[in-house]
Amino acid sequence: MEFSSKLLENAVNEISQLPGIGKRTALRLALHLLKQPKEQTANLSQALSQMREDLKFCKSCHNISDVEICEICSNPLRKKDIICVVEDVRDVMAIENTASHKGLYHVLGGKINPIEGIGPHDLNIVSLVNKVKSGSVKELIFALSPTMEGxxxxxxxxxxxxxxxxxxxxxxxxxxxGDELEYADEITLGRSILNRIPFEASLKQ
Amino acid sequence: MEFSSKLLENAVNEISQLPGIGKRTALRLALHLLKQPKEQTANLSQALSQMREDLKFCKSCHNISDVEICEICSNPLRKKDIICVVEDVRDVMAIENTASHKGLYHVLGGKINPIEGIGPHDLNIVSLVNKVKSGSVKELIFALSPTMEGxxxxxxxxxxxxxxxxxxxxxxxxxxxGDELEYADEITLGRSILNRIPFEASLKQ
Structure with missing residues (x-):
């Protein structure tokens, strides 16, 4: 690509380092910003650098947080003895949206994946085991994706x-x-029969 | 979406104002930046704000430029009397990549599109007509997309x-x-026959 401006070229190069964004999309985004008021770019640019500089990870659960101990861990209404183990921050958000979990979380930061070179020591597992060793945890809920790595x-x-x-x-x-039974895969359907629950219990959900 | 951090929420909101980027993609991009070294976000943020603050449009052809008169307009080797009229900056880059045009450009900044409320006065048409009136232009090449608006x-x-x-x-x-004739649309195929060129001329291209 031939650029008539070093400033534009530089911006396109930086934008296209984001995952899933190629040079052409980056150019489209840069040209879009040029058509919008200057404030939009200033706000975007400031929001990105403030986030990267000031954002913390909760010392207890490794969730993203603006303070040392996140809102969930410091909330006196949450049950401290039930911990839901998740892969990353998005899973915390997804489960919080359901309002079905009243305990705390523990964010591993990924899944064990030998092919991508991610071993147990790259994840927040030691701190989880230590929490359990301290005797304050009654139940761990594994909420990882049902994949080989999970x-x-x-x-x-x-x-x-x-x-x-x-x-x-x-x-x-x-x-x-809401799914049609006939389209479910065999393993899921098989397990759903093995793990069936009493009908009366299902009525209360 | 429930955010555990205002900084993250703010960044996601700003990113998702870009065209074609929803909240989920914005979150994925923000979390990606958090996993990368701080320099990447700093560079991205600086490149965006510098581009938006300092980038100029060429006073003559309205192309993007770091200086008052762009490199193409100020290049003594380009033919000043042949002007290629294009919709936007990307078209200049596309045509420059072909190295088939030795003249100058004129960037309209869009196409007339009554549905989107874009009239002739929103485009750089007056300055183009004035160039022609000054008598310095021998040929205008219309290089707009072959659409209704173009x-x-x-x-x-x-x-x-x-x-x-x-x-x-x-x-x-x-x-x-490189296209197969049978897949070409009728209008294009019809025009290609009406506008046929001497075979000897095609051999020289």
Whole structure:
């Protein structure tokens, strides 16, 4: 690409380093910003650098936070002895949106994935095991994606907890609400039968 | 979406104002930046604000430029009397990449589009007509997209030039090089026959 402006070229190069954004999209975004009022670019630019400079990770659960201990961990109304283990920050947001979990979270920061070179020591697993060792945790809810990597990570943590007194559970896998049964894959459908629940219990949900 | 951080929320809101980027994509981009070294965000943020603050439009052809008169307009090797009329900056870059045009450009800044409320007075048409009136232009090459709006804009400019001594031409429309004839649309195929060129001439291209 031939640029008539170094400033534009520089901006396009920086934008196109973002994942999923190629040079052409970056150029389109840059030209869009040039057509908008200067404030929009100033606000965007300031929001990005402030976020990167000042954002913290909660010392307790590793969730994103503006303070040392995040709002969820410091909320006196949350149950401190039930911890939901998730892969990343987006999962915390997704579960919070459901308002179904009244306990705390623990953000691992990823899943064990040998192909991508992510081992247990790249994740926040030691701090999780230490929490359990301290005796303050009654139940761990594994809420990782039901993939090979998610299952591996669940199992690795489960083994680390060997001999410690804590209940463990995993989120239910089954047919999505609203889905047609005939389109569900065999494994999901099979498990949904094995893990069936009493009908009366389902009426109360 | 529930955010655990105002800084993150603010960044996501600003990113999602870009065209084609929703809240989820904005969140993914923001979390990506948080995983990268701080320099990447600093560079991105600086490149954007510098571009928006310091970038100019060439006083002569309205192309993007770091100086008052762009590199193309001030290049003594370009033919000043042949002007290629284009919709926007990306078209200048596309044509420059072909190295087929040795003259100058004139960037209209859009096409006449009554549905979107873009009239002739929103485009850089007056300055183009004035260039022609000054008598320094021998040929105008209309290089707008072959759409209804492009054709309307071409025709509007052509009418404005009424009585002025200037050649006008439009870029050839025909079968794309490498395309299968059977997949070409009827209008394009029809025009390509009407506008056929001598075979010997085609050999020299």
């Amino acid at each position: 299952d591996t990570t669940n199992f690795y943590i489960f083994k680390q907890l060997n001999g410690l007194e804590v209940q463990t559970s995993t989120i239910a896998r089954g047919i999505s609400v | 054709d309307t804009t071409n025709f509007y400019i052509f009418k404005q030039l009424n009585g002025l001594e200037v050649q006008t031409s439009t870029i050839a429309r025909g079968i794309s090089v």
